Amino acid sequence: MRLPGPVALLYDMLPPPAAEAALSLYGLRNPLRERTWGRILRRCAASETWNEEEQSRYVSATLRTLLAHALTDVPRYRPYRSLLGELRGPDEHVVALLRELPVTTKAEVREDPTAFMAASVPDRCCIVSHTSGTTGTPLALRMTRNAVAVSDALWWRRAIWAGYRRGDSEARLVLSPAVPLRGPWSTVPYRRSWTDRRLHLSPFHLEEQTIDELRRQIVRFRPDFILGYSSSLYILTTLREAPIATDDWRPKAVLYSGDSLHPHQRERLESSFVAPIRGLYGCMERVISAADCAQGNLHLSLIDGYVEGQLTGEPPAEGPYVTGLLNAAMPLLRYDLGDALTFRRGFSCPCGRTLPVIEPVITREDDVLVTPSGRRVGSAVAEAFKGLPGLRMAQVVQRSARHLEVLVDTRERDYDPVAATVRKRLGRFTFGEMEVTVTRRAALAIRHGTKARLIINEHRPKLSGLPRRPGQDLEPGR
Ligand SMILES: [Zn+2]
Structure with missing residues (x-):
């Protein structure tokens, strides 16, 4: 789901009940899309x-x-x-x-x-x-x-293989404009959509202050599936010791994509949700x-x-x-x-x-960014680099508690607009907590080893090594 600028601005100003009404209206298309996918899969x-x-x-x-x-x-x-x-x-x-x-x-x-x-x-x-x-x-x-x-x-077939039935509900921890990152309501870290039975969670709101609310909402919503980037799901389950599943609710499966899971991360997800974990590459x-x-x-x-x-x-x-x-x-x-x-x-x-x-594909290891207030952001920061003409490669390096340096490879003439947009977006993704500087660097200097890494955290390098798969934002029905 991608909203044109003015519509996005308007949406971000809506109080949660109005936003949920809008999402529910938009969500009407999802059962139709599922029917189309079903036809294709039968073929x-x-x-x-x-x-x-x-x-x-x-x-x-x-x-x-x-x-x-x-x-x-x-x-x-x-x-x-x-x-x-x-x-x-x-x-x-x-x-x-x-x-x-x-x-x-x-x-x-x-x-x-x-x-x-x-x-x-x-x-x-x-x-x-x-x-x-x-x-x-x-x-x-x-x-x-x-x-x-x-x-x-x-x-979509992965969900079917994992037992999805028409009308099943899901909690989604993926990039989506459903949860605003600006405006008076950006402190509410979730939105619900009733027609397609989705609980939208934000991968940019994983922090001490919101984690209990996020976990409470998941349990209240009782989703049949939990879907998200492995890095974000992992953060969701590690900010509290106790499992998220309860005595009378657990999902049919946890569906992850974007990153491969280390065995210890898989164990963590399994024990937190008491459900099978299914990946997509x-x-x-x-x-x-x-x-x-x-x-x-x-x-x-x-x-x-x-x-x-x-x-x-x-x-x-x-x-x-x-x-x-x-x-x-x-x-x-x-x-x-x-x-x-x-x-x-x-x-x-x-x-x-x-x-x-x-075999599971492990391409590279990434860190997680940690803001001064403890907000943790994983591969979702890739959103900052979408649709920027002239940007060849980028990497986010956390230099200190409050400083992100973004390395970008662009031609000289593209640098200024790219840097301005990246600064603005990352500022928004970290809720203004971080100073963001952008440096132009040749792609070769940005790569580490044979693979490019999106995030390097020099400030807390041991926080969490997350192996990644490509195509992190591939989930149908965004
Ligand atoms: Zn098989």
Whole structure:
């Protein structure tokens, strides 16, 4: 949910009962969306138990159409159109043909997104989104409405696998404008929506003063599911010793995304909610996704993307590279996600699904920011970097109790507007408690190790090491 400026301002001024009425009105669309997702999932239900041959046939047939389209219509891939003739060959040949194409990097897409956009797909069929991902590296993405709907449905499927039934309620600890960060009512850290039965909690309000109220609201709402970023859920459960679940209420499952969970963090969530914990892996480019089944194994969705090496059983020499299979508006072929994906070969999951199982993806470790009043903010700060033209990469470093230094990689001419917006947003996210300075730095100097880290807390470096997954803000129905 993204609100235009004046509407957002107006919403933020509403007293909670009025805001909840507005949310309930807006929430009317969610049961409809769930119905659409249900239809999509019924259509691809068979893929959950395809044998290897059926999987291979799907990938080849989809690739055949996609490559014909990309080599003809997409500027970046048009120089390879001499390969078009070879698309008529047998299936194995089509998959092997991918190797003739260059690897696509995130940097390339960021520098010139239009080179990847197909002119033949009209704007009315598309949604353009700006995302910061989790690395603080913004991307402009153009996706067909259909690709977004299928991808939303696949993300949604995790809840179905975890026992979701129509009408179930959920508490959501994800980025959402539902809980204002400014105005007279920003001290109330939750809002309820009655039509879609959601309790919206704010990942920016996790602190001593609000934690008891947040926990009380969760217990009163009795949600069937708790959904959130693992870093935020973890903070929610660690600010108090006692479990959140009570003798007469516990959720069906806790659904997390964004970050991987360390075993001790998983234990903490399990003991606090007395419920199974189910993860989702994915990315905002929507070229790949995977969800935990009831056995806790991470199954690749298969429908949305093809990972090189997925069919052959051979680990690819480099990469792995992923080709998105859904989005004709901006095809990404052999896309370098930057995550090490490991397949659990020869494993048959007791849940009965044949979808490939991958190992949990741990990409990097992040800290948590702590404001002077004790407010703790995790990967949700990535929101500060959304939709900023010219921003290539960013990192938030807590230098002292009251000082955040934000390192940004931009061209010189983009620096001033980027710095002004980042200062304003982070000031808001930390309720004016922190002095925020912005420094321009080359991307190479921002990276630590092989992966970019979004948050580094030098002030309390041992507070909490949180391993992260990409696609932290991927939850359908925002
Ligand atoms: Zn399974």
